[in-house]
Amino acid sequence: MFFNFIITNSKRYVISKTDILVEGGKCRDLIVAIKNKIQDKDIKSIILLNKINKTLCLIEKTNEIVMTKFIDSIWLKYNFYSELGDQFLTLDEIKKFFPYLTDEELITDKNLEKEYQV
Numbered sequence: 001m002f003f004n005f006i007i008t009n010s011k012r013y014v015i016s017k018t019d020i021l022v023e024g025g026k027c028r029d030l031i032v033a034i035k036n037k038i039q040d041k042d043i044k045s046i047i048l049l050n051k052i053n054k055t056l057c058l059i060e061k062t063n064e065i066v067m068t069k070f071i072d073s074i075w076l077k078y079n080f081y082s083e084l085g086d087q088f089l090t091l092d093e094i095k096k097f098f099p100y101l102t103d104e105e106l107i108t109d110k111n112l113e114k115e116y117q118v
Contacts, residue, residue, distance in 0.1 A: 002070040002107060003078070004094075006055055007085030012066040014084065019077075019108045021070075024063045031055060031067075034089075037097045048093065055088065069108035070094075077110065 007015060012023070022030050035052045038045050059065045070091045071078045091106060 001073050002091035003073060003087045004070045004089055004091075005068045005081045005085040006059075006088045007066045007068065007081070008059060009064050011084045012064060015066055015068065015081075019068050019071075019081075021067045021106065023066045027065045027067045028056070028059060028063075031059075034094070034097050048089075051088070055086070070106050071108055072110065075110045077108070 004021060006027075031052055035049065035056070038049050038052075066085075067088065068081055068085075071081060094106065095101065
């Protein structure tokens with residue numbers, strides 16, 4: 001299963017540019033756009049809406065935020081990012097709201113780059 005992460009403040013500087021989906025104000029805009037697209041009232045949608053509201057509260061006063069591309073939970077890179085930030089969306093969730101986005105745009109490379117020194 002693929003997930004992405006929200007990473008804030010100084011921790012965002014250790015993220016490879018190739019792993020960034022959006023950052024700064026664009027990240028906030030994307031989160032708000034997802035929130036505005038939620039129409040269902042089922043339990044999954046309510047949980048997602050709560051997660052989005054919590055995230056928006058956390059990032060309200062900062063542009064120092066990064067949303068990573070999607071990472072498979074069995075990759076070593078997943079563990080690296082789970083230590084830095086909060087798991088946010090699944091790949092299926094974002095594709096539900098933005099079906100025109102391709103896997104190539106959304107999924108990062110599975111290998112840790114040398115800069116991580118893992």
